[in-house]
Amino acid sequence: AQSVSQHNHHVILSEAASLELGCNYSYGGTVNLFWYVQYPGQHLQLLLKYFSGDPLVKGIKGFEAEFIKSKFSFNLRKPSVQWSDTAEYFCAVNLFGNEKLTFGTGTRLTIIP
Amino acid sequence: DVKVTQSSRYLVKRTGEKVFLECVQDMDHENMFWYRQDPGLGLRLIYFSYDVKMKEKGDIPEGYSVSREKKERFSLILESASTNQTSMYLCASSLVVAETQYFGPGTRLLVL
Numbered sequence: 001a002q003s004v005s006q007h008n009h010h011v012i013l014s015e016a017a018s019l020e021l022g023c024n025y026s027y028g029g030t031v032n033l034f035w036y037v038q039y040p041g042q043h044l045q046l047l048l049k050y051f052s053g054d055p056l057v058k059g060i061k062g063f064e065a066e067f068i069k070s071k072f073s074f075n076l077r078k079p080s081v082q083w084s085d086t087a088e089y090f091c092a093v094n095l096f097g098n099e100k101l102t103f104g105t106g107t108r109l110t111i112i113p
Numbered sequence: 114d115v116k117v118t119q120s121s122r123y124l125v126k127r128t129g130e131k132v133f134l135e136c137v138q139d140m141d142h143e144n145m146f147w148y149r150q151d152p153g154l155g156l157r158l159i160y161f162s163y164d165v166k167m168k169e170k171g172d173i174p175e176g177y178s179v180s181r182e183k184k185e186r187f188s189l190i191l192e193s194a195s196t197n198q199t200s201m202y203l204c205a206s207s208l209v210v211a212e213t214q215y216f217g218p219g220t221r222l223l224v225l
Contacts, residue, residue, distance in 0.1 A: 009153070032211050043117075044156075044203065044216040090155060094211050099144055099163060100171065101214060105155040 002027045004093050006104035013081055014112050021076040021107050023065075023091030030096035033074040035065055036103075039087045047089070050074065061085070086111045116140070117217035119204050125223045132191040134220050136204030143207075145187035146214060147171075147179060150201040162187055194224045 003026045013019060025031065035047040048059025055067040065076045074091060091104040120135035138145065144163050148156040148171075158171030160179040168179050176198060180188040187206075191198055201221050205214040 006155075034213070036216075043218050044205075046213050049213060092156075097211060099161055099169070099207075099211065100158060101146075102158075103148075103156040105153055 002093065002095065002102050004091055004102050004104040006089075006091055006107050008107045009105070010108045010110070012110045012112065015083055016080050019076070019078040019081045019085070019109070021089055021091075021109070023074045023076065023104060025072050025074070025091075025093040025102075027093065027095060028072070031093050032096060033065075033067060034092040034101070035059065035063070035074075035076050036090045036092060037087050038090070044090070047076070081109075081111050083111045083113045085109060117204055117206055117215050119202075119217040119220050121220050122218060123221050123223075125225065126191075126194050127225055128195060130191075130194050130224075132194050132222065132224075134189040134191075134202055134204075134222070136187045136189070136206075136217055137185055138187075138204075138206040138215070139185065140206060140208065140215065141184065142215075143184075143209065144214075145181065146205040146207075147177075147187065147189045148203045148205065149173070150203055150219070156203065159189065194222075196224050198222065199224045 005024045033050040037047045038044045050057045050067045058064045090106045092101045094101045117138045146161040147159040162168045162181040178190045203219045204217040207214045
């Protein structure tokens, strides 16, 4: 069965630090990849997505993610975090043509001012 | 602007009660989804629907049923609520298969 792993459960950083959140998935076929973010008290919303093409994708608020097919990874990065990036981040994967989205367990990010 | 609304933000029910959670989207989306979100477990798919009156089981359908009589509305039903169904329930919709899903604000359900 398809699975998604987010190894960092809680990450604490100071403002201006660089961020990398890991995401690995188990399926070897064609996949669509997503990062969603849930700010405190807000809806879950899309941060960025990868379907095909350039494996380095850019999203909102300065986030980017790189798809490395050989490593089954889709890590999220931001060069300099802000206090407002405090949120929970979810990686999600679905098989090409499949409605079902499989989510990772999420990473809680806390930014210290 | 995309909008998914859920009937309640907070709900408290007693064990054995029948519980209805309603979700409405205004984007004419074909696909609608119900998830539950639990700490340390992420989001798990309960049911989804790809058309009116059509439904498919997700990963954890036990103890739940769904109804989709109109395109814009997708209901989650707990036939007999149990304490282990205490959770945050999220509804989502998407226009096409495998595209971005848009989420509602969630319903935090407490079953006593």
